[in-house]
Amino acid sequence: MDIHVNDISYVYQKGTPFEEEALSNLSLSIQHGIIQAIIGKTGSGKSTLIGLLSGLLRPSKGSITVGEDKVTATTKKIPFRSKVGVVFQYPEHQLFAETVYKDISYGPTNQGIPAEEIKNRVYHAIDLVGLDESLLEKSPFSLSGGQMRRVALAGVLAMEPSILILDEPTAGLDRIGSEQLLSLIHHLHQQKQVTIILVTHQMDEVARLAGQVLVLEKGQAVFNGSPVELFSERSRLDKLGMEPPSLTKLIDRLNERIHPPIPTSLFELDQLVAHLELRRKVGNNE
Amino acid sequence: MSRIVIGQYIPGDSFLHRLDPRAKLLFVFLFFFLIFLANNISTYLILYLFVAICILLSQIRVRLFLGSIKPVLFIIILTSILHLVMTKGGAALLTTPLFTVYEEGVRQAAFISSRFLILVVMASILTFTTSSLDLTDALEQLLEPLKKIRVPVHELALMMSIALRFIPTLWEETEKIKNAQLARGANLESGNIFKRLAAYIPIFIPLFLSSFRRAEELAMAMEARAYRGGIGRTKYRLLQYKGKDYSLIVIFLLLVIMIGWLRS
Amino acid sequence: MGTEITLKDVWFHYYPQTESRENWAVQNVSLDFQQGEYVSIIGSNGSGKSSLACLLNGLFIPTEGAFCINGQPITTDQDRWELKRRVGMIFQNPDNQIVAPSVVDDIAFGLENLGVSREEMKYRIPLVLEQVGLSGLEKKEPHHLSGGQKQRLAIAGILAMQPDVIIFDESTSMLDPDGRKHILRLMDELHKSGITIIHITHQATEAFLAERLIVIHQGRIMMDQSSKELYANATLLDQWGLDVPIGILLHQALRDKGWKLSEKMESEEQLVSELWTSM
Known part of the structure; x- marks a missing residue:
């Protein structure tokens, strides 16, 4: 299910003194099954884009096509809302039901899915996020922060979306929590072939997961391409005011001394180690 | 944020913005009573004129005031219609099988909706030109004597x-x-x-x-940050009446006299 | 003369009656902070680091053990209230520590509580606004500020109280990279001006900016070393659920492959120069 964003603009509070254009003339194509990262500073229009892609907002201008469904400024009912799952920032703050089971089943129930099927989905979802089934009868508020976040994620996965939007999924988690969540995302993408739209400030996450990355600045797309392309050109990063991933930073430091420079397209420590090994062997042979 | 909220402060530097919030608050409070003294066309005209001058002085776009009327428009229309069809007196202007509209009904409907309109617009002038913080401060200081009880x-x-x-x-x-x-x-x-x-x-x-x-x-x-109730606390914000604040007293008295004189 | 904070054999839990001692939030902690230090306290979620932070400025009272300022035990409510002026605290969520509906009024809040005169407030407020880089935003409403600006406002509110010590309790964790950088830079500047900085965090990269690092895990102090020493031992951080700096990971991986590098790496610089010589 491909996504095509065609020359859209979005204006908040049109016709009031607080009128503000959050996105202007943005175009973007997201192929089905890829991980698309979206990065940009606060106020760059990321949240608005999430709202539009998830069908919660209509563009003021232009159109968005998801699969067969097209949405413009005048579309009444947005048809693709149920195909797009959104996990907002700090999703554990949106839990509400007495039990984990009830909370996860909220989405599928709203979709009008038969009870038997809902049960299957809840069990499947809790399994996907790596939580034990014994938690299903507990109150979500008795769980740890990391567990609550995974329950919230399960609540979205139980709706079986073909497109999954994740807004800062690791915000506020410590290393173990973040790592669990990232490998979960990776796993989901591999296993379920869903399109994942990852909104994040963490360049390490972008480098590790994304196939394509969009950079927003003041409501406009200033870059769209592969992470390698983005992170290998240091001057552009500086101009965008962005930090490279931590491994790229280390390579940059090494390159202050080492010639010819190590390529900045390496995003995994193993790759860097292998590269250095190779260089050392070549060096010893000379 | 959704559509414009009633009571939202619109920053500015007009004469009305610069008045002491206590003076404004008291004035608007007393003005509300004044509205109920108006009972004929000339008194209402004076009120309308006064409100118009205030809008001009506030340097705020009229459209925003229309926006603040919108939420109460339904109530205004409803009460007007009720008065229009229920009030008897004067010549019959329109007769239908269901109801008759009398001259007095039209008068009442016009007065009631005017009252509402003036009330809402005046309240908006206060909130548009006074930050909520100033209003809180004004309230705190005006209520200060209540500390004694x-x-x-x-x-x-x-x-x-x-x-x-x-x-x-x-x-x-x-x-x-x-x-x-x-x-x-x-x-x-x-x-x-x-x-x-x-x-x-x-x-x-x-x-x-x-x-x-x-x-x-x-x-x-x-x-x-060392908060422990009101004990030994000082206050950063200080409200001070200036010359123009006292002018409100004169303006208010003027309005009272004119309306007292013209009302029937 | 400054403020020296001492915890001696401190145990703490919110509900000491109902919880067994091995689950207490803070267990048998003895620490000492001299005036002017820059210290990071690192630990994963639930390690007890936030409770520890609240013990350091008298928000929490030790269940057992002693809490002293310049050698004097802090016992009464009045002691703790006076301590608030000397030891300020910045919290995690920038939104939930701003009291007043405008920037200047929020800075004034702490001063009003201390009973500072109006003239003095008028003198101090512009200074601290300048210091945190918020000059010109005096009349702004807090919800119109970015997360980083809100956090700087909170810092200004504390600075106006002229503290000796500022504790940052995960104060960067909810900010975007720009906001984060700004706060870290400010911490450094404040440290240079002589204020003791205690930075509580779960991010190793931020923690290593300090001069001294304290690792806390399950309520207990695991390490208390200079940042150089700890960098050399950073592989240990992994077992407490903390990030190991990437340079250390590379160092270890290369040594495993038989590279001749020093056993201990004290900094990234050392790694870079040793790599360069061995190639």
Whole structure:
């Protein structure tokens, strides 16, 4: 299910003194099954884009096509809302039901899915996020922060979306929590072939997961391409005011001394180690 | 933020913006009584004229005032219609099988809707030109004498100021939670009243929880900044009446005299 | 003369009656903070680091053990209230520590509580606004500020109280990279001006900016070393659920492959120069 964003603009509070254009003339194509990262500073229009892609907002201008469904400024009912799952920032703050089971089943129930099927989905979802089934009868508020976040994620996965939007999924988690969540995302993408739209400030996450990355600045797309392309050109990063991933930073430091420079397209420590090994062997042979 | 909120402060530097908030608050309060003294065309015209001058002085676009009338428009129209068809007296202007409209009905309808309009616009002038913080301060100082009868004026004012501070934050939070539940397929727009209320539960519960969490954290932060109630506290904001504030007394008396003289 | 904070054999839990001692939030902690130090306290979620932070400025009272300022035990409410002026605290959520509906009024809040005169407030407020880089935003409403600006406002509110010590309790964790950088830079500047900085965090990269690092895990102090020493031992951080700096990971991986590098790496610089020589 491909996504095509065609020359859209979005204006908040049109016709009031607080009128503000959050996105202007943005175009973007997201192929089905890829991980698309979206990065940009606060106020760059990321949240608005999430709202539009998830069908919660209509563009003021232009159109968005998801699969067969097209949405413009005048579309009444947005048809693709149920195909797009959104996990907002700090999703554990949106839990509400007495039990984990009830909370996860909220989405599928709203979709009008038969009870038997809902049960299957809840069990499947809790399994996907790596939580034990014994938690299903507990109150979500008795769980740890990391567990609550995974329950919230399960609540979205139980709706079986073909497109999954994740807004800062690791915000506020410590290393173990973040790592669990990232490998979960990776796993989901591999296993379920869903399109994942990852909104994040963490360049390490972008480098590790994304196939394509969009950079927003003041409501406009200033870059769209592969992470390698983005992170290998240091001057552009500086101009965008962005930090490279931590491994790229280390390579940059090494390159202050080492010639010819190590390529900045390496995003995994193993790759860097292998590269250095190779260089050392070549060096010893000379 | 959604559409323009009634009572939102519009920053500016007009004569009205610069008046002392206490003076404005008192003036508007007394003006409300004055509205009820008007009882004929000339007195209402004076009020309208005065409101028009205030709008001009405020340097705020008229469209915004229209916006503040919108939410009460339904009530204005409803009461006007009621007066139009229920009041008897004077010549019959229009007769239908269901009701008759009399001259007196038209008069009453016009006066009642005028009263509403003037009231709402005047209140908007106050809130458009006075920041909520100034209003809180004004209220605290005007109510100061109540401290003598053990009304916790300081605490009430602090509560109000914290409330003002957090309204936009909680509003944003509500929008966020609402969006999250909408994305999970919440249906907030159809069904009868009970169904709709039930549909809002997944929004209210997280909102309550987060408000409690905020309250707890805020209390800690206040304590960390040496807050311990009103004991030995000084005050940063100081309100001072200036010449133009006293002019309000003159303007008010002028209005009283004119309306007293012209009313029938 | 400054403020020296001492915890001696401190145990703490919110509900000491109902919880067994091995689950207490803070267990048998003895620490000492001299005036002017820059210290990071690192630990994963639930390690007890936030409770520890609240013990350091009298928000929490030790269940057992002693809490002293310049050698004097802090016992009464009045002691703790006076301590608030000397030891300020910045919390995690920028939104939930701003009290007043405008920037200047919020800075004034702490001063009003201390009973500072109006003239003095008028003198101090512009200074601290300048210091945190918020000059010109005096009349702004807090919800119109970015997360980083809100956090700087909170810092200004504390600075106006002229503290000796500022504790940052995960104060960067909810900010975007720009906001984060700004706060870290400010911490450094404040440290240079002589204020003791205690930074509580779960991010190793931020923690290593300090001069001294304290690792806390399950309520207990695991390490208390200079940042150089700890960098050399950073592989240990992994077992407490903390990030190991990437340079250390590379160092270890290369040594495993038989590279001749020093056993201990004290900094990234050392790694870079040793790599360069061995190639």
